Amino acid sequence: MxxxxxTSAARVTMLVLAATLVACSGLLDVKNPNNVNANDLDNxxxxxxxxxxxxxxxxxxxxxxLTDYATVTDELTWIGSRDGFRELDVGFLTNPTNEFLDADxxxxxxxxxxxxxxxAKLEGFRTAGTLKVADDLARSYLYGALAxxxxxxxxxxxxxxxxxxxxxxxxxxANMAQVYDTAIAYATRGLALAQGTNLxxxxxxxxxxxxxxxxxxxxxxxxxxGVPAGGPWVNDGAVNTDAAAAxxxxxxxxxxxxxAYSSSTVDNNIGAWVNSRQEMRVGNAYVNRAVTPVxxxxxxxxxxxxxxxxxALVEFKGNAATQFYASLTVVSARELYLILAExxxxxxxxxxxxxxxxxxxNAVRALNSLTAxxxxxxxxxxxxxxxxxxxxxxxxxxxRRLHDLYRYQERAxxxxxxxxxxxxxxxxxxxxxxxxxxxxANPYCVSSVAACQ
Numbered sequence: 001m002x003x004x005x006x007t008s009a010a011r012v013t014m015l016v017l018a019a020t021l022v023a024c025s026g027l028l029d030v031k032n033p034n035n036v037n038a039n040d041l042d043n044x045x046x047x048x049x050x051x052x053x054x055x056x057x058x059x060x061x062x063x064x065x066l067t068d069y070a071t072v073t074d075e076l077t078w079i080g081s082r083d084g085f086r087e088l089d090v091g092f093l094t095n096p097t098n099e100f101l102d103a104d105x106x107x108x109x110x111x112x113x114x115x116x117x118x119x120a121k122l123e124g125f126r127t128a129g130t131l132k133v134a135d136d137l138a139r140s141y142l143y144g145a146l147a148x149x150x151x152x153x154x155x156x157x158x159x160x161x162x163x164x165x166x167x168x169x170x171x172x173x174a175n176m177a178q179v180y181d182t183a184i185a186y187a188t189r190g191l192a193l194a195q196g197t198n199l200x201x202x203x204x205x206x207x208x209x210x211x212x213x214x215x216x217x218x219x220x221x222x223x224x225x226g227v228p229a230g231g232p233w234v235n236d237g238a239v240n241t242d243a244a245a246a247x248x249x250x251x252x253x254x255x256x257x258x259x260a261y262s263s264s265t266v267d268n269n270i271g272a273w274v275n276s277r278q279e280m281r282v283g284n285a286y287v288n289r290a291v292t293p294v295x296x297x298x299x300x301x302x303x304x305x306x307x308x309x310x311x312a313l314v315e316f317k318g319n320a321a322t323q324f325y326a327s328l329t330v331v332s333a334r335e336l337y338l339i340l341a342e343x344x345x346x347x348x349x350x351x352x353x354x355x356x357x358x359x360x361x362n363a364v365r366a367l368n369s370l371t372a373x374x375x376x377x378x379x380x381x382x383x384x385x386x387x388x389x390x391x392x393x394x395x396x397x398x399x400r401r402l403h404d405l406y407r408y409q410e411r412a413x414x415x416x417x418x419x420x421x422x423x424x425x426x427x428x429x430x431x432x433x434x435x436x437x438x439x440x441a442n443p444y445c446v447s448s449v450a451a452c453q
Contacts, residue, residue, distance in 0.1 A: 044130035047122050051136045054111075054118040054143040059259040060266045061111035061147070062328060064104040065154050066399055067270040068432065071280055072424065073401040074412040080279030089280075091415035091422025094156070094433045102435040104269075109438075112151060113164060115144035119186070134193045141190030142203050146330060148183040149210045152176055152217060153399055156431045157452060159442055169444040170434060170452050174222070180214035183207075201249035202257040205331040208242035212339055215239065216403050220429030232407040234339070235346035243336040254367045255333040261325040268325055270397070271316070275323035282313060284413060286396065297393060299370060300381050306393045307368040308334075316397065334394040337363045338387065345383050357383055364390055402431075 040046045070076040071088040078089035084099040096102070118140040125131035151158050160179060161168035171178060187207035194200045215236050219228035261268040273279045281287070286309055288295040296313065297306045316326045341360035349355040355375075362372045374380055381389065391404055405412060406428040416422040423430050434452045439445045445452035 041117075041121055044125045044128075044132065047125055047131060047133065047136045050118045050121050051140045051143070054115045054140055055259075056266050057107070057111040057114040058143045058147050058150075059261065059328075060269070061104070061107040062150060062259060062330075062399075063261065063267070063271075064107050064269040065150065065432075066328065066397065067273050067280075068100055068104060069154060069399055069402060070270065070397060072412070073405060074283040074285035074414070075396060075401050076274065076280040077283040077414060078279065079281050080277065082279055085273075085279055089414045091412065091424035093423055093430055096433050096435045096439055098435070101432055102437050105432075105435040105437055108147075108151060108154070109159070109162065112144075112147040112160065113162070115140065115147045119144050135195055135199055138190040138194035138199055138203065141186045141193070142199070142206060145183040145186040145190070145203070145206050145210060148179045148186065149206070149213060150399075152179040152183070152210075153213055153403070154432050155434070156223075157434050159434070159438065159444070159452075162442070167442045167444060170442075172451070173453070177214055177217050177221075180210045180217065183210035184214075197249055201246055201255065202331070204242055204249060205246035205257060205336060208239055208246055208336065208339065209331050211236060211239045211242060213403075216407060220403070220406055223427045223429035225426070225428060227409070228407045231346070232409075233342050233346035235343040240340060240343050243339045247333060247336050250333050250336075253333070256329045257331050258327040258329045260327045263325065268328065270328075271318070271324045271326050275317055275326075285392075287313070299393075300386070300389055301371050301373065307370070309393050309396060312396045329398055332394075332398075334364050334367065335398065335400075337361075338391055338394065341387055341390075345387055357387075361386060361390060364394055 041050060067076075068088055071078060071085055072091065072093060076089075078085045082099070084101075087095060087098055088100070119137070122131055122137040122140050126134075126137060131137060148160075151160065155176070157170045157173045157176065158179070159168050159170045161171075184207055187203045187210065190203045191200060191207070194203055212234055215234045219230060219232070219234075261271075274281065284290070286297050295305070297309045298304060299306050317323065318326055337360045341357050341364075344356035344360065349357050358373060358375050365371070365373060373386055375383060380386070388404070388408060391400065395401065402424075404410075406424075409428070411417075411425060415424050417425060434442075434445065439449070439452055442452070
């Protein structure tokens with residue numbers, strides 16, 4: 001049997017034919033993307049289109065698996081009729097027959113495979129001296145880094161080495177941190193090639209995030225109850241260096257590296273399920289429907305509606321023409337500041353307003369002209385609570401919330417605590433499984449079910 005990670009040459013060709021997604025930073029603003037046939041993949045003139053196909057695959061996969069991830073957390077709440085989403089909402093993550101996980105799994109594998117294909121093809125052009133634009137290869141490395149980090153952030157296990165027509169055994173749940181090593185290596189190789197400042201910022205920020213995620217992974221694995229190993233906070237020298245460097249490249253604006261969607265490229269699956277189908281809605285942790293008028297998350301210092309949450313929700317909802325196409329932020333200046341604030345918190349640098357914790361928290365707050373945080377003011381939240389709040393408000397729909405709930409030893413509001421108790425409650429750190437579509441198609445899973453758990 002062949003692996004179901006990527007099903008056919010026709011599917012690969014379809015992805016390469018996908019029109020270019022335009023990142024909001026402008027670094028991928030291609031006005032006339034080229035369509036190519038499968039036979040043209042060895043043509044150096046197709047380099048930009050090959051990279052664009054990888055981007056389309058990564059963006060589509062991210063919009064799909066983020067729907068599942070956010071539903072597990074308190075960011076989304078199930079209100080519809082599909083029991084697969086209810087299962088996720090109450091904290092059961094590992095059912096390989098869950099219809100939505102099973103439908104989304106191949107797209108994640110496809111994103112990984114096509115990113116690796118783009119890298120291999122463009123590296124071949126570079127070796128032959130026929131690659132005209134180095135940034136096409138650099139951004140292929142970026143998309144590969146995003147794909148591998150996505151797998152680490154979302155899955156307990158994955159057949160990472162499967163090729164289009166050749167199956168490979170899963171990496172193994174104990175070895176999943178290795179996907180972050182690949183993401184880090186890809187971002188590093190991309191940086192060695194990248195010319196544009198925006199692309200360099202995205203690569204550096206992505207490397208910071210992959211390094212940060214690897215540390216979080218080590219705190220939550222093996223999965224199960226108990227305090228995260230070494231406590232919940234991350235303070236890692238390489239992470240901090242990359243975060244600061246990325247901020248320097250991004251400048252002082254509210255920088256975001258985003259995946260953009262449109263009617264002429266690929267749609268955003270999370271927008272379709274929430275805005276159009278209304279299978280889920282934004283959770284009560286962000287939008288309180290128990291009061292009239294409906295209220296949103298309020299800033300703990302000003303008690304005003306959190307402006308970043310309001311902005312993100314308005315943008316996400318859009319209108320009839322845009323509800324399927326909201327951009328999704330992959331990494332941002334806000335997250336980089338919060339990474340540095342967390343490192344300072346872990347180091348105990350919170351006592352003075354000149355400390356790095358306060359400096360970085362207030363850098364985030366200044367982006368919305370909010371009242372500065374004053375650690376000496378007893379009316380202001382204590383540092384740990386302030387960091388938790390800023391991550392909750394600033395990283396909505398960034399694919400970070402579940403890991404934060406786990407490491408803070410907190411629970412989403414809908415997680416089932418009665419018998420049977422939710423897996424997310426029983427086994428903090430648990431993520432999504434290899435699903436049925438792969439279990440039935442991958443011969444390594446057919447021969448050893450245990451290897452694919």
